Amino acid sequence: MAYNGSVEQFGYKQELKRSLTFTDILIYGLIFMVPIAPFGVYGEVMQGSKGMPALAYLIGMFGMIFTALSYARMSEQFPLAGSVYSYVGRGLKKSLGFIAGWLMLLDYLLVPTLMYVVSAAALTSIVPGVPAWVWIVVFVIINTVINYFGIEMTARINKIFIVFELLVLAIFLIIGIKAIAEGTNGATFSLDPLFNADNFSFGLVLGATSIAVLSFLGFDAISTLSEESNGGPKAIGRGMVFSLLIVGVLFIAQTWVAALIVPDYEGFSDLDGAFYATAEVAGGPWLGILTAVATVLAWGIADALVAQAAISRLLYSMGRDRVLPHIFARVHPKYRTPYASTFFVAGISIVLGFIFIGEIGPLSSLVNFGALTAFLLLHISVINHFVVRSRSRDLWNFLVLPAIGFIILLFVWVNFDGTTMIMGFSWLAVGVVIAIVNAKRGKTIEFNAG
Numbered sequence: 001m002a003y004n005g006s007v008e009q010f011g012y013k014q015e016l017k018r019s020l021t022f023t024d025i026l027i028y029g030l031i032f033m034v035p036i037a038p039f040g041v042y043g044e045v046m047q048g049s050k051g052m053p054a055l056a057y058l059i060g061m062f063g064m065i066f067t068a069l070s071y072a073r074m075s076e077q078f079p080l081a082g083s084v085y086s087y088v089g090r091g092l093k094k095s096l097g098f099i100a101g102w103l104m105l106l107d108y109l110l111v112p113t114l115m116y117v118v119s120a121a122a123l124t125s126i127v128p129g130v131p132a133w134v135w136i137v138v139f140v141i142i143n144t145v146i147n148y149f150g151i152e153m154t155a156r157i158n159k160i161f162i163v164f165e166l167l168v169l170a171i172f173l174i175i176g177i178k179a180i181a182e183g184t185n186g187a188t189f190s191l192d193p194l195f196n197a198d199n200f201s202f203g204l205v206l207g208a209t210s211i212a213v214l215s216f217l218g219f220d221a222i223s224t225l226s227e228e229s230n231g232g233p234k235a236i237g238r239g240m241v242f243s244l245l246i247v248g249v250l251f252i253a254q255t256w257v258a259a260l261i262v263p264d265y266e267g268f269s270d271l272d273g274a275f276y277a278t279a280e281v282a283g284g285p286w287l288g289i290l291t292a293v294a295t296v297l298a299w300g301i302a303d304a305l306v307a308q309a310a311i312s313r314l315l316y317s318m319g320r321d322r323v324l325p326h327i328f329a330r331v332h333p334k335y336r337t338p339y340a341s342t343f344f345v346a347g348i349s350i351v352l353g354f355i356f357i358g359e360i361g362p363l364s365s366l367v368n369f370g371a372l373t374a375f376l377l378l379h380i381s382v383i384n385h386f387v388v389r390s391r392s393r394d395l396w397n398f399l400v401l402p403a404i405g406f407i408i409l410l411f412v413w414v415n416f417d418g419t420t421m422i423m424g425f426s427w428l429a430v431g432v433v434i435a436i437v438n439a440k441r442g443k444t445i446e447f448n449a450g
Contacts, residue, residue, distance in 0.1 A: 003409045020228050022235045024155045029226065029243030031158045032218025035165045035250050039295045040118040042258060043212060043274030044361055047206035050199035051192060051265040053255035056212040058194070059205065063250030063412060064216045066405025068244050070382045071223055072237025073397065077385070079226040079236065080245045084374045087223075091381030095435055098323050099313065100377045106424070107217065108311035112304045112345065113352040114214075114363050116140065119300025120353075121272050121360065123444030124294045127333030132252060136353040139300040142307050142394055144346040149335055161302035168294040169254060172279060172287065176257040179282040185261060193259035194252075206415045210372075214364045215251055217371050218303070219244045221310035272360055308345050315341035323438060365416060369424035372413050379406040 008328015020028075038045065042053065049056045074087035084104050116139050120132035146153055180187040221241045229235050258278045259265075268274040273292075280288030316338035319328025330340040356363045379402040386398035416424070 001045055018228055018230045020155060020225055020230060022231050022239060024158075025111050025222055025225060025229060025231070025235055025239035026243055027158045028155065028306055029219050029222045029239050029245060030162055031302050032221050032310070033216055033243065033247045034298050034303045035162070035219070035246070035247055036169050036254070036291075036294055036298055037215035037273045037303075038212075038255050038258075039291055040122070040252055040272075040299055041214060041360065041364060042255065042278070043209050043271030044364070045212045045255070046259060047268070047271060048104065048264045048276060049205055049265075050196070051259055051260055051263055052194065052196055052199065052205060053212070054193040054252045055195055055205055056208040057215070057248065057251040057255055058208050059209045059408075060213040060216055060412075063209075063405065063408035064213065064235050064244055064248075065241070066401055067378065068219050069374075069397075070241045070402045070405055071220055071384055072379050073386070074378070075223045075226055075236045075240075076234060079229075083220065083223040083226075083310075083317075084378050085318055085350055088374075088377045088381045091385035092377065095333075095439070096377060096381075098318075098435050098438075099428070099431055100374045101318050101323075101432070103115050103370045103374040103377075103428065104314060105311070106223075107367050107374070108307065108314055108370075109345070109348055110352065110363060110370070111307040112140075112143075112311070112349045113216065113356060114360070114367055114419060115299040115304035115307060116349060116353045117358075117363060118272075118360055119296045119304075120357065122276070122295045122299075125273055125276070126289060126292055126296075132357045133354055135300070138352060139304060140346050140349050140353070142301060143305045144342060146305055146313065147309050147342050148332070148337060148339055158302065161298065165298050165302070168290060169250065172282070172291060173253060173257055173288060175283040176261055176279075178222060180260050185281050185345065187261050187263075188424065189260065192263065193256045199418045202411075203415065206412055210310070210415050211361075211364055212251075213372070214368050216247070217367065218306070220371070220375075221306065225313070225362070227313075228298050234320060267323065304349075308342065308349070312338045312341040336352065348375070362419065365420040366423055369403065369413075369416055369420050370427070372409050373424070373428070375409055376406055376413065379409075385414050390420050 012072050038053070038057070045053045046057050075093060078086050078090050085097055085101025088100035116136045119139060120135040123130070123135050124132050146157055179185075180189055197317065221238045222236055222243070226236050254270055258275060261282050262278045268277065270277070276288040276292045279291040315324060315328040316331070316382065317339065318324040328338070328341040330337040382402040386392040387395065392398050
């Protein structure tokens with residue numbers, strides 16, 4: 001089915017404002033993934049990979065590229081705000097679309113919470129006198145106000161933060177490379193952060209990758225802006241792929257340098273503050289504080305800001321189809337933003353933030369479970385829609401590439417720890433129950449034309 005530039009072909013009314021350029025979309029993806037994302041989870045990845053964090057991020061980027069390509073195919077075919085919910089529902093089966101959307105809700109609902117918890121932890125190390133929950137409330141209020149007033153304001157704020165993050169990263173890399181060249185802490189240039197034969201095993205690295213892949217989550221959120229892009233569906237696909245490649249290179253570079261400065265992956269007393277401690281070794285206390293503050297602003301405001309925007313659009317789409325309460329589909333008459341879902345996400349973030357304070361590792365794994373499980377369904381939907389239904393002969397793009405993406409993610413998925421699996425499948429079970437109840441009440445998903 002050809003795209004005619006409007007959501008009306010799918011039976012929907014164009015309610016959200018089309019104002020985002022390709023640059024806005026690219027920056028949105030970069031902000032969501034956070035160019036300095038490894039700052040907040042570096043200790044977990046460094047220890048989990050036994051000193052090979054660059055390899056964990058390389059594998060993560062490689063796997064996500066294939067997923068980004070599947071997203072691009074489906075976003076061009078179905079340029080709707082519902083993201084994987086719309087893609088799986090239309091490309092595979094309506095009920096599975098709900099399940100995919102439900103799984104992404106686990107990801108998107110917890111991502112803002114994770115951002116606030118990481119930022120609160122970083123701030124607590126700088127200002128120990130202020131409780132972590134206070135910072136969480138402050139961040140939620142700031143982001144909710146910005147998102148309430150429109151996607152254009154969100155885009156303007158994003159541009160300011162992306163410049164700041166890249167500046168801090170450049171400072172760390174310059175000082176870090178200089179420290180290695182001078183032999184600070186006995187550092188020397190080597191390939192060990194990318195591959196160390198003494199410590200390498202597939203299971204080990206894939207386990208670390210299951211945490212590292214958290215940093216890449218966000219390229220998929222670009223697809224939730226399909227109804228607000230003024231560059232057509234191809235701009236959405238290009239934005240996902242380009243933003244993923246850019247941050248992938250940045251992730252590998254910064255973790256490589258950090259691992260060379262402090263190669264002792266078992267020596268960190270505080271995994272949450274491992275990167276800041278490494279920065280302090282390289283450049284002194286001021287660099288440790290700078291990287292901590294940058295993490296606070298990048299995760300607590302910039303990333304959480306776009307995360308809240310993404311989940312509100314997913315809730316808007318599912319509410320519009322009435323598979324979730326229709327109140328989520330309410331759009332502000334002046335600002336044309338899904339304000340009801342925006343306020344709902346704010347409330348959920350505060351509650352979950354209080355629950356998960358100090359639990360960054362388990363929270364990040366749970367976020368990844370929701371995303372990767374939904375991604376597996378996405379790859380299957382690409383194959384089903386284009387090869388099985390449409391009889392496409394382009395087997396490379398519509399069969400081989402999604403199959404490779406599926407296999408890579410499956411290897412990472414099976415390496416989740418037992419607790420993550422139990423909690424993840426519990427969430428999935430609730431979604432299945434809701435889907436069954438909806439079906440019995442006659443609320444099966446009835447997508448409009450298309």
